[in-house]
Amino acid sequence: MVRPYNHQLKAPSRGMVGKVTPPGLVLMTADPIGGVWNYVLELVRGLSIHGVQVALATMGQPLSQEQRREVAEEGNVTLYESEYRLEWMDDPWHDVELSGEWLLSLEAELKPDLVHLNGYVHAALPWQSPCLVVAHSCVLSWYQAVRGKEAPQRLHEYRDRVTRGLAAAGLVAAPSAAMLEAIRRIYLPLPDAQVVYNARARTRFRPGRKEDFILAVGRVWDDAKNIAALVKNAYDLPWPVYVAGEINRPDGGSAAVEGVNRLGVLAPDALAPWYAAASVYALPARYEPFGLTVLEAALSGCALVLGDIPSLRELWDGAAVFVDPESPGQLQTELCALCADRNRQARLGEKALERSRSFSAARMTAGYLDLYDRLRGQA
Numbered sequence: 001m002v003r004p005y006n007h008q009l010k011a012p013s014r015g016m017v018g019k020v021t022p023p024g025l026v027l028m029t030a031d032p033i034g035g036v037w038n039y040v041l042e043l044v045r046g047l048s049i050h051g052v053q054v055a056l057a058t059m060g061q062p063l064s065q066e067q068r069r070e071v072a073e074e075g076n077v078t079l080y081e082s083e084y085r086l087e088w089m090d091d092p093w094h095d096v097e098l099s100g101e102w103l104l105s106l107e108a109e110l111k112p113d114l115v116h117l118n119g120y121v122h123a124a125l126p127w128q129s130p131c132l133v134v135a136h137s138c139v140l141s142w143y144q145a146v147r148g149k150e151a152p153q154r155l156h157e158y159r160d161r162v163t164r165g166l167a168a169a170g171l172v173a174a175p176s177a178a179m180l181e182a183i184r185r186i187y188l189p190l191p192d193a194q195v196v197y198n199a200r201a202r203t204r205f206r207p208g209r210k211e212d213f214i215l216a217v218g219r220v221w222d223d224a225k226n227i228a229a230l231v232k233n234a235y236d237l238p239w240p241v242y243v244a245g246e247i248n249r250p251d252g253g254s255a256a257v258e259g260v261n262r263l264g265v266l267a268p269d270a271l272a273p274w275y276a277a278a279s280v281y282a283l284p285a286r287y288e289p290f291g292l293t294v295l296e297a298a299l300s301g302c303a304l305v306l307g308d309i310p311s312l313r314e315l316w317d318g319a320a321v322f323v324d325p326e327s328p329g330q331l332q333t334e335l336c337a338l339c340a341d342r343n344r345q346a347r348l349g350e351k352a353l354e355r356s357r358s359f360s361a362a363r364m365t366a367g368y369l370d371l372y373d374r375l376r377g378q379a
Helices: 036-048 065-072 093-110 139-147 153-168 177-186 227-236 268-277 292-299 310-316 328-339 342-356 361-378
Strands: 025-030 053-058 077-081 114-117 131-134 171-174 211-217 241-244 261-264 278-283 303-307 321-323
Touching: 025 036, 025 093, 036 053, 036 065, 036 361, 053 093, 065 077, 093 153, 114 361, 131 153, 131 361, 139 153, 139 177, 171 177, 171 361, 177 310, 211 227, 211 268, 211 292, 211 328, 227 241, 227 328, 241 268, 268 278, 268 292, 278 292, 278 328, 278 342, 292 303, 292 310, 292 342, 303 310, 303 328, 303 342, 310 342, 321 328, 328 342
Parallel strands: 025 053, 025 114, 053 077, 114 131, 131 171, 211 241, 211 278, 241 261, 278 303, 303 321
Antiparallel strands: none
8 A cells, every 4th residue: 555645745765866876868758738748847957967868759749839949948858759649549559559669769779778658558668778657647547536437448458558568667656646556556556666746846936926816727628627617616706717728629629718717828937927926726626646737836825726636635635725526616615715815815825835845856856866776776
């Protein structure tokens, strides 16, 4: 069993940076679609301090101009870009085979010290280098949390391939104990797996002069984020609601956003002033293995109103208001009460800011350097 975490969060890594030898080159995969992108950039910045070079292989869709600019700003990253479909997309397997061949060719050319996969299936490839898998999320745990039932027959191949990848990995990590427990329950026991919490740099997100509005950030179309519950209540709330994130579904169509102020898809630097000014940040999520946007809001001193799910309880218990994701009425009641109580807003914002210091970039980097060292020792 994963040991429980309380509000006095401890770094789950086994060692300290000074006791390990950083690798020279890491071949790392990423996609530019969700929160994994910001996680990768944060980790890359931390690794640069220790002289680690990163060959970043992207899949899923083309990078935006802003994302290419972000990569170009990091002096320790070489970008290798592709558009192969990802393992969690519909009918991806032909592309997954092709992307696997592409990744093996990159390994043969670059000869990295290790491979860091932010996905599962490619861990079953015949790597010559030790391989780390990071379990950011998965389709089956998403399905159980969001749909409330077991995944359908059509996802059996996904289950089989993910299981093979996890079994083949040298080590497995997850960004929360709740996510790791879900992976163990659905796929494999993984007795040696490790929790390393995600992080965001405190220099980018800081509290500002708070204003009377509620903010939410995330994929508006994604039932896991459950921003629709906030949209449903928007007309009945005392404060305006601002929502940043993609409204268009990958398979067509778009989410309803009547009653809220749409900010569109914003880069982190453009989002930071909104976090700084927001008094309340709301994310009544049904499924959120870590929640980088919650951390960004906490770093900005927002009062947090979050879905009452295991991962968010693990990370923010005692520093947030929790609501049942399936109860829009409870969400409305809590938001109305919070908007009317400025002292409570300030107290919750201070608690969130204090808790956010548990998730430092230095601690995350130390955790991954420790895992890298263990991997290379095993090899």
